[in-house]
Amino acid sequence: MTDDLAPQAPRPVRSGRRRIVPMLIGVGVIVAVVGLVANLVGGSLFFYNADEAVERRVELGDERFTLQGAPIGCSIIEGFNGEDPVVAFSVTFGGETVDIVHFGDPAELFQPDVPVVLDGAWIEGDAPVEGFDGVADDGWYFASDRMRVKHDNDYKNDEDYDQRLAESKAASDASAAVCGT
């Protein structure tokens, strides 16, 4: 029991204005959650792997979609389309290969064998990048204008760099065979 009998300040009564702020936040949250769920259901980031994109090429037509695949090291060529940077390369997934022309700078971590997720559309014809033959070379290329990197959860120390360089060279030699060089 306390011996402090002095009257304490009464607890402030929550005013109508103070109550309305949490209610407005609550309503805002409901609206935002509904909007986000609708956005996810209606147009989530959905990418076709390279093999699926090739299989659905006719169905997709000139529609924009997102494609995923791992770049083949020996195929990568960087250049310019007028004054704008462009990078051409081939990606592979599920045993299928797709030639890519990406208009813009490549992603910072863009590198061979690390999958990329690209927004763009199929275009029939040869890739408009000088010196790029493309591993697929099937008369189609995927014109991309947005590149993201989908790295995996395999974290490797850069301390074993020399050993991995040797492994990388072996892989590069193997992919050179794919590129036909």
Add this chain to the structure above:
Amino acid sequence: MTQTSENATARTGTGSRFTFWLGVAVIAGAVALVVLGFFAAPADDEQRDAVRMIFVHVPSALLTYVAFSMTAVGSLMWIWKRSLWWDITAHAAAEIGVIFCALTLFTGSVWGRPTWNTYWDWGDVRLVTTLILFLIMIGYLSIRASGGDEEATSTRAAVVGLVAAVNLPIVNRSVEWWFDRTLHQKSSLTDGNLEDMTLFTLVVGIAVWAAFFLWAMIHRFRIAWLERELRVGDLDEAIIERRAEALHDESPVL
């Protein structure tokens, strides 16, 4: 109450000897984590030094799950048993969980820019379900802050806490269920390959965050307890005052 004991009371606050030493351990652990994270753990050969974000991002995400799971259990116990202890625990865990969730979203976004080449993707299932979880829990806290009848407020909040819990496994498993709808890699801890010092530093990070969570839970629980004691105290005073007024009214008029 004398002046001396009043000062002692104010100084002690919601702390105790245990929370004091736990707080010291958290600070020491955070310093050790910075040293380990920036100087002892190696860079990644793909992500280079950006990988060091894992030591704050993954612990934040893990403790988000822990905190919101506690909110769910507390909510259930409130609805089932009307347990005040669990009600306060649910509220405390929700507030701390919202901070961890905000940090998960923020550090993930900052980590995403150099690695994925984007801060955010509105169609990414992992990112958006995590944001939805965060918003639901903001709603939970806004219900708690709305005042009114305490039991009704606790029950409304408990329902929201349980709805949020439904989203927890969706967030966690989204990288497995919708691997073709997210840029996010699969779990680094359960499915990943973490080497030597990277794994050790991550474990230290989780331990430091967990210790901080425990410290914050104890303090936040006691704050909620004090707030309730104050309300109850105010109510007692009001009843005493009302009784005094009633006695005064019944006294004979001379």
Add this chain to the structure above:
Amino acid sequence: MTHLGYLIVGWGVSLAAGAAYAARLITRGRRLAARVPTDRRRWMTAKDAS
């Protein structure tokens, strides 16, 4: 060190947020504790209160 700017922002905000929240809990607790009698704070021992 690569990506130092991102790391400083990510780590800095995380540690600062934790510290700010901890400081807020401590001050809020002290303010409230001053208004609640010792015997209604269950976690306190007699020694703490003296």
